Amino acid sequence: MEKKKYSMNMCEGPLFSKIWIFTIPLILSGLLQLLFNAVDMIVAGRFVGKEALAAIGSTSSLINLLTNVFIGLSTAANVLVARFFGSGREDDVQETVHTSVALSFITGVIMTVLGIAVAPKLLVLMGTHESVLPMATIYTRIYFLGMPVLMLYNFGAAILRAIGDTKRPLYYLTISGAINAICNVIFIVVFHMGVDGVAYATVLSQAISAVLTLRCLMVSDECYRFEFKKLHIYKDKFLQILRLGLPAGFQGSIFSISNVLIQSSVNSFGPDVMAGNSAASNIEGFVYVTMNTFHVTCLSFVSQNYGKHYFDRIKKTLLICLGSVTAVGLATGTLAYVFGPQLLSLYANDADKAVVIEKGMIRMSIIMFTYFTCGTMDTCVGAIRGLGYSIMPMIVSLLGACAFRVVWIFTIFRAFRSLENLYISYPISWVITTTVHLICFIVVFNKMKKRIV
Secondary structure, three states, X not given: OHHHHHOOOOOOOOHHHHHHHHHHHHHHHHHHHHHHHHHHHXXXXXXXXXXXXXXXXXXXXXXXXXXXXXXXXXXXXXXXXXXXXHOOOHHHHHHHHHHHHXXXXXXXXXXXXXXXXXXXXXXXXXXXXXXXXXXXXXXXXXXXXXXXXXXXXXXXXXXXXXXXXXXXXXXXXXXXXHHHHHHHHHHHHHOOOOHHHHHHHHHHHHHHHHHHHHHHHHHOOOOOOOOHHHOOOOHHHHHHHHHHHHHHHHHHHHHHHHHHHHHHHHHOOOHHHHHHHHHHHHHHHHHHHHHHHHHHHHHHHHHHHHHHOOHHHHHHHHHHHHHHHHHHHHHHHHHHHHOHHHHHHOOOXXXXXXXXXXXXXXXXXXXXXXXXXXXXXXXXXXXXXXXXXXXXXXXXXXXXXXXXXXXXHHHHHHHOOOHHHHHOHHHHHHHHHHHHHHHHHHHHHHHHHHHHO
């Protein structure tokens, strides 16, 4: 009964409809997860002030920098579970599930210690303005206290998505998202807490989604069932997760380094620009998660079909995902820009609205109409990783996006210092990197097809 309702055989049946059935709950899940941060920023901006908005917004690049290595391991868990599930290797699914859950606990504890110890120092190195530094430090330290539950949710959700289940992670995020919003109001409006109340609400909601996800794995009667007595790190699965996950994680972290450099450059323009940039980036995030779901979809479908060696379905999967992400990115990006002033106004009180809208629209005018190229870039990465290649897309992404942005900041931006010249580095890097990823996929696909056949 459960298998018919939640699992999905990605190796048979019409691809287009299955891709969208899989993706729609994933989009809603991503939007809800991002809503955690949006609610945090809206409540902080309206009830505490633009300094609180700037403080929370200035931490996102740093948090991503420190967490992406370990989140990359959950991507690897998705690839392995999907491949083993697609080929019917139930024992391998079991070992991967229990290894993944064990890793989630370990990586969560490591992230808590690392974040609390080094995050405040890195905020200073990023040039965080002194008016927001104390609040940014408090928010970051509390956020990292919740890393064990955040990692547990990421690994658990990756397992469910690998077997085609995107519905239950959506249900759990809906529950935790509502609790996050309620707690924000209670902590900030009723108890008059500051950014610490925002952080505590986020951690509490993440803990609830993690518990619900773990319970889902425990009550399952399928091969991905989790049992505490079987909790163990299986060496071969651990090494495969490291082989696939570390390059993905390092790629994400180094991407974040380039974003940290951009954030540092933004910080140099002062608190007004920081607040506008934070609000625009948060709105931008809603467009991004709708596109990034096609990376997860492509990764899962390619992985399951690679387990069966169905290469025609792999090629069709990539083409459908590329077309879909382009359409979704253009539509959502255009809507976000058109309603940009109204959306940005949500993030500030009456006294700060004008400056937040003015500075935020500078970023949105450049990013929103070109953002679909970021989606195509990530979708190509998902296809390549689904085939078991992780180092190649890492190298391409590091050179095509990260290195390019670093060079841009120290050359073009330094010579012609303006927000417009800073933001334009994003779309240029996306176009370059997408082109190279497509070439790499074609080469790898043809090589693997000849080797299998």
